[in-house]
Amino acid sequence: MALCGLAITGFTVSVMCDVITRMAKSPWLWLQEVTMTFFIYGVFFGTAAATRRNDHLYLAALAESMSGRKRMLFEIFNRLVVLGVALSMIWFGYLNFLDGFRSLRMPSMTPLASLYAAIPMCGVLVALFVIEQLVNGCKNGFAEPAATAKTP
Amino acid sequence: MTGNGFLIFLMAFLFLFLGYLGVPVAFALIAGVLVVTSFTPISLPSIMTQLFNGMDVEALLAVPFFLLVGELMTAANVTARMIKLSQALIGHVRGGLAQVVTVFSMFFAGISGSSAADVAVLSRSLGPDMQREGYDMAFTAALIASASTMANLIPPSIMAVVYGATGNVSIGGLFLGGVVPGLLVGIGLMIYSHFFGPIGVMRTRSSLGEVTDAMKGAVVPLVIPIIIMGGILSGFFTPTEAGVVAVAYILFVAIPLLNRGYLKQLPHDMATTGLLYSIPLITIAAASAFGWMLAYLRGPAVVSGWISSAAGNDPFMIMLLLVALFIIVGDFIDAIPAIIIFMPIIADLTKNADINPVHMGVVIIVTLAFGLITPPYGIALLMASKFIGVRFGKAMFASFPIYIVFLATIVFCIYFPNVVLWLPKHFLPESVGCFKNPSAAGYICP
Numbered sequence: 001m002a003l004c005g006l007a008i009t010g011f012t013v014s015v016m017c018d019v020i021t022r023m024a025k026s027p028w029l030w031l032q033e034v035t036m037t038f039f040i041y042g043v044f045f046g047t048a049a050a051t052r053r054n055d056h057l058y059l060a061a062l063a064e065s066m067s068g069r070k071r072m073l074f075e076i077f078n079r080l081v082v083l084g085v086a087l088s089m090i091w092f093g094y095l096n097f098l099d100g101f102r103s104l105r106m107p108s109m110t111p112l113a114s115l116y117a118a119i120p121m122c123g124v125l126v127a128l129f130v131i132e133q134l135v136n137g138c139k140n141g142f143a144e145p146a147a148t149a150k151t152p
Numbered sequence: 153m154t155g156n157g158f159l160i161f162l163m164a165f166l167f168l169f170l171g172y173l174g175v176p177v178a179f180a181l182i183a184g185v186l187v188v189t190s191f192t193p194i195s196l197p198s199i200m201t202q203l204f205n206g207m208d209v210e211a212l213l214a215v216p217f218f219l220l221v222g223e224l225m226t227a228a229n230v231t232a233r234m235i236k237l238s239q240a241l242i243g244h245v246r247g248g249l250a251q252v253v254t255v256f257s258m259f260f261a262g263i264s265g266s267s268a269a270d271v272a273v274l275s276r277s278l279g280p281d282m283q284r285e286g287y288d289m290a291f292t293a294a295l296i297a298s299a300s301t302m303a304n305l306i307p308p309s310i311m312a313v314v315y316g317a318t319g320n321v322s323i324g325g326l327f328l329g330g331v332v333p334g335l336l337v338g339i340g341l342m343i344y345s346h347f348f349g350p351i352g353v354m355r356t357r358s359s360l361g362e363v364t365d366a367m368k369g370a371v372v373p374l375v376i377p378i379i380i381m382g383g384i385l386s387g388f389f390t391p392t393e394a395g396v397v398a399v400a401y402i403l404f405v406a407i408p409l410l411n412r413g414y415l416k417q418l419p420h421d422m423a424t425t426g427l428l429y430s431i432p433l434i435t436i437a438a439a440s441a442f443g444w445m446l447a448y449l450r451g452p453a454v455v456s457g458w459i460s461s462a463a464g465n466d467p468f469m470i471m472l473l474l475v476a477l478f479i480i481v482g483d484f485i486d487a488i489p490a491i492i493i494f495m496p497i498i499a500d501l502t503k504n505a506d507i508n509p510v511h512m513g514v515v516i517i518v519t520l521a522f523g524l525i526t527p528p529y530g531i532a533l534l535m536a537s538k539f540i541g542v543r544f545g546k547a548m549f550a551s552f553p554i555y556i557v558f559l560a561t562i563v564f565c566i567y568f569p570n571v572v573l574w575l576p577k578h579f580l581p582e583s584v585g586c587f588k589n590p591s592a593a594g595y596i597c598p
Contacts, residue, residue: 004426005419008216015213015396019389036208039216043207043437046430047178055427056176057435057486059168078174085179088186089200096200115208119200 001049007042011035029107037115044118048125051082052132075142076134083130089123156449163188163445168484177486181438185445194448199441206440206492207433210392211317215265216429217395218308222264223425224402225373228414231273233369234259240366244357249282250295250345257299258338259370261306262377263398265313267524267532270300275539285353289542294525294551295349297536298558299341301521304487305334308380311517313391314436314488318495321509323391324384325583328575329514333561337521340557348553372406385579432488439489443496452496459501467505471512471566474501475519482523486531490520508598510576510584511569518565522558525551 014035021028050056066074097120100113133142166184171177182203189199225231238255245251253274260270274296282292304311307327316323358366376398383389383397407414446452459477463469481490502512524532527548537547565572576584577597586597 001423001427004430005423006426008220008426008429009422011213012217012220012396012399015217015392016400019393019397032210035213036210039213040204040207042216042426043430043433046427047434049427050431050434051176053427055431056178057431058174059171059177059180059485074173078170081170081175081183082179085182085186088182088196092197093200095197096204099197099201116200116204119203 003045004042004049007038007045010038011042014038033105033108033110040115041118044122045125048122048129051126052129072137072142075137079130079134079137083127083134086123086126086130090120090127093119093123156451157454159188159191160446160449160451163442163449167442171485177489178434178438181435181442181489185438185441188445188449192448194445199445202441202444203437206437209317211313211323211390212433212436213392214308214313214323214390214395215310215433216425217392217399218265218310218313219269219429220422220425221308221376221395221398221402222260222266222269223421223428224399224407225263225376226269226273227417227421228402228407228411230373230406230410231256231260232277233366233410234373235277237366237370240358240363244355245346246354247345247349247352248355249278249285249287249352250291250349251342253278253282253295254299254338254341254345257302258306258334259374261302261309261334262380263373264303265308265310267300267303267521268535270303271296271532271535271539274300275536279540282352283540287350287352288550289540290546290550291349293533293536293540293542293547294554295341295345296540297525297530297532297547298551298554299338300532300536301524301558302334302337304517304521304524305330305337307331307377308391308395309517310432311487311491311520312513314432315491315495315513315517316391318436318440318492319499319509319513321513322576322580322583324580325510325576326513326517327381327384327391328579328583329510329572330517331575332572333514333518333565336561336564337518337557340561341554344554344557372409376401376406435486435489436492439492442489443493446493447496452494452500455497456500456504459497460504463505465505467507468566470501470505471507471515474498474512475515475562475566478516478519479523479526482520483526483528483530487520487523490523491516508569508573508584511565511572514572515562515565518558518562522555522562525554525558 014031018031097113097116100116101111103112104110105112163184166187167180170180170183185199186196189196235256238252238259242251242255257270260273264270279292283289307330309327309330312326312330313323315321316326379398379401380394383394384391389397459470459473463473498512498516502509524530533547533551534544537544573584577586581595581597586595589596
C-alpha cells in the first residue's frame, strides 16, 4: 500500500514538474520516462496489494454463495489459478526482462528491461500473497472479496 | 469450427468460466490467453510484452488522476456543498430529493470520471434522507445507480480516456461528444422521477439569496470542470495534464479553503487511490493481451464480417448491431475490458462504414454506461443496492422503466450524429476530422 502511495505521489509530482517546466519553456524530456516508471511500477505493485486484500475486479464470486467443503474447494481452485498466472508472470516475465536489455528507452538510453522487471516482481508478490491466503484460508476459512466495485 | 474459431471459443470460455467462478478478471483474462498461446507458435514471454504494452500508453495516465480527483473531493467531504446547491436549485419540485440526486450527479460527473465514486457519495449522503422521506428503497437504488452512469458520459470520463487511448480517437472529442448524451440521460431521469417517481416531501422554493449562498459555497469545487475542459479545449493541457492540474487545484486551493483538517488523512488516501487505480489498469493490460491474441486469431475480422454482411455499409444499421452486441457483452463483462477486447472490431467497422470515430465512440460509451445498470453484471446497480440495503432483484425491477431513458438516448445518439458532434465540431474541430480552410478562416468539416 505504501509503495502504491509512493508511486502515485511520484508520478503526480513528475507530471506537475513536466507541466511547469514546459510552461517555463525549458522542458525536461526525461520527466516523461520518470512518470511512466512510477506509473508502471505503481500498477504492478498495486495489483499485488489488491490480490492480498481481495480487492480486484470480479465478474462474480460463485464461491461466496456456497459454504463448507464445497466453498473451500472453489476458493482453493480460484487461488491456484491465480498462483499459476503469478508463476507464469515470474518465469515468462523474467525471460521478457532479459529480452528487454536489447531495447532502449529514449532519451535516457536506459534498457527497457528496467520497466519489464515490474512484471516478474509483481508475479513474486502475487504468488507470496496467494500462498499466504491459501495457508490462512485452509486454517481459518477464506475471507469474502472486499468489493466488486473498483470500476468506472 | 476452424482451428482459430476453436481457440477463440476456448479463450473466451476460460475467461468467462474462471471469471464467474470468482477468479479476478485480470487473472482470468491472462489465464485464458496463456492457455491459448501454448497452442500457437507465439512465444509465451511475448504475452508479457503485450501486458506491458497495454498500459504503456501516456493517455492512460489520466485514469489515476481523474480517480484521484473524485477520491479527494469525496474524502474531503466537499461534495456536501454541491448537494446543498442541487437542493437549492431543484429541491422544491415534485420528487425533490430524486431530482437532487440527478442534478448532483451531473455536477459530480464534471469532477469525477467514476460511477463508483458517485454511487458511494449519493448512497451515503442522500440515500438515508430519501428513505426518511418515504422513497421506495428499490427506486432509490435504481435512481442512484442510473444517475451515477452520467460520470461516464459527462467529461471527464474514464471510459472515454480508455476508449480514446486504445482506439486512437481524440479524448477531448469524446469528452465533448459525451455532453449531449449525458444531459439527455439526466433530463430523462428528471422527467421520469417527476411523472412516475414518488412525490416525496414538498419543500418551499429556495429564495434567490439561498441559491446565491449555495452557489458561493459550491464555487470552489465547480471550478474543477472548468480547469479540466478549459485546459483541454484551449490546447494548453493534454487530458493527463488537465487531470494533474485539477489534483493540484484540489490539494493547494480547495482542501485548504474548505476542509483543512483533511490534510492529515491525505497520505492514507493517496495510498488507497494508488491501489484503486491499479485495479482497472491491470485489467486494461490483461484485456489488451486478450484483444491482441483475438486479433492474431482473426476474431475481429470474422465478427466484423458477420456484422458487415448483415448490415452492409449502412452506418446506422452497423451501429445498431454493435449496440446490440455491446448490450449483451456489457451484461457479462466490465466496460473497460469490453472496450479493449472489442476495439479491433469497432475500429474495423468504423473505417469500413465511414463512421466518425468520435460518434462511434460516444455511442459505444453510452451503451456501456447502460450496461452498468443491467443484470447480471450491472456493477453500479449492484453497488447501489448494497449501500441502500435492498435486494438486487428488487432494485433491478425498479430500474426497468429507466432502461427506456437509456435506450432512447442511444437511439438518439445513433440517428443524430450532428447533435452529438456539435460541441466537438465547434470547440475541437480537428477531433472530428475537420481541417483548417487553406483559403479562408475557419474549418472544413467532412
